[in-house]
Amino acid sequence: xxxxxxxxxxxxxxxxxxxxxxxxxxxxxxxxxxxxxxxxxxxxxxxxxxxxxxxxxxxxxxxxxxxxxxxxxxxxxxxxxxxxxxxxxxxxxxxxxxxxxxxxxxxxxxxxxxxxxxxxxxxxxxxxxxxxxxxxxxxxxxxxxxxxxxxxxxxxxxxxxxxxxxxxxxxxxxxxxxxxxxxxxxxxxxxxxxxxxxxxxxxxxxxxxxxxxxxxxxxxxxxxxxxxxxxxxxxxxxxxxxxxxxxxxxxxxxxxxxxxxxxxxxxxxxxxxxxxxxxxxxxxx
Numbered sequence: 001x002x003x004x005x006x007x008x009x010x011x012x013x014x015x016x017x018x019x020x021x022x023x024x025x026x027x028x029x030x031x032x033x034x035x036x037x038x039x040x041x042x043x044x045x046x047x048x049x050x051x052x053x054x055x056x057x058x059x060x061x062x063x064x065x066x067x068x069x070x071x072x073x074x075x076x077x078x079x080x081x082x083x084x085x086x087x088x089x090x091x092x093x094x095x096x097x098x099x100x101x102x103x104x105x106x107x108x109x110x111x112x113x114x115x116x117x118x119x120x121x122x123x124x125x126x127x128x129x130x131x132x133x134x135x136x137x138x139x140x141x142x143x144x145x146x147x148x149x150x151x152x153x154x155x156x157x158x159x160x161x162x163x164x165x166x167x168x169x170x171x172x173x174x175x176x177x178x179x180x181x182x183x184x185x186x187x188x189x190x191x192x193x194x195x196x197x198x199x200x201x202x203x204x205x206x207x208x209x210x211x212x213x214x215x216x217x218x219x220x221x222x223x224x225x226x227x228x229x230x231x232x233x234x235x236x237x238x239x240x241x242x243x244x245x246x247x248x249x250x251x252x253x254x255x256x257x258x259x260x261x262x263x264x265x266x267x268x269x270x271x272x273x274x275x276x277x278x279x280x281x282x283x284x285x
Contacts, residue, residue: 004196011199012188014206018178019185027178028237031171034213035233038220045221052222063166063215067103070173073208074180075099077201078260081187084198085264095264097257098248102176105239106169113163114148121160123151164225164232170216171236177209179244183261190265 017023050056062069075096082092123146143156151158184202188194220229244259252258 007196007199007203011184011194011202015181015185015188015202017185018206019182019189024178024182028175028240031174031213032233032237034216035167035171035220035230038217039224039226039229041217041221042224047222049222051218054223058211058215058218062211063170066169066173066212067106069208070177070212071099071103073201073204074177077198077205078180080198080201081184082264085192091263094252094257095260098180098243098260099176101247101257102172102239102243105243106172109168109235109239110165113165117158117160117162118147121148121158121162123148124157124159126157162225162228163235164219164229166219167216167229167232168236168239170212170219171233172239174209174212174216175236175240175244177205177212179240180260181205181209183265186261186265192265 046052051058078095078099079092082095083089086092123143125143143151146154146156148158148160181202184194247256248259250256252262
């Protein structure tokens, strides 16, 4: 009983905060500020910290599988919320398709970025021995015809134009999470029924959002790379704006899944015969 009360209080507070109009309208600006000024933290963080190592547990387990973790928790929350309201599998699949479209866009951008790096970069083999080495710095010998992946696996050095895929992924996941879970606040305010499983999934999504923001700050503070990280953050924000602020606003159709909560958030009004009629409630972003 006590744990359930704590769960209700925590989820109500988080839902009210994430569903607030100010948060929804300005979260992308906050994230943009983090990406732009986060590298300044490098002057204050310690390079002996455990987060200064790429082999850290959080980087290995969560960052490398960021999209998978996002799909698992957000997908479970979206499906359970939509199916518990409408009991329609087709409607639930339509809302889940937003994750599929965002994932497809992410994969397409990653492929394009990989092609761009291979087209504009070059592979160099470091030579540490011989009179050519100056001040302990190895001489770099150009190796033509090597791709970035082959070059790095061979222990050589790749030089070229890059966009941080980690920052791109984290920014996209943060904005996607904020959009998808923000509907829980309006849903509760309209008297929606929410059991413990739905609240637990929502809380997991909130914790995952906090983890992505923390990992983003760690990358910017401990591994600053300007302007590659700035470009990655810009690409993530651009992807979110194109999907959630552009395409999904067209409304549900065969080619558009609609915005989060569209067709789900309702108010009940009494009608004749003692039955409840569901009236669609269009929530503001």
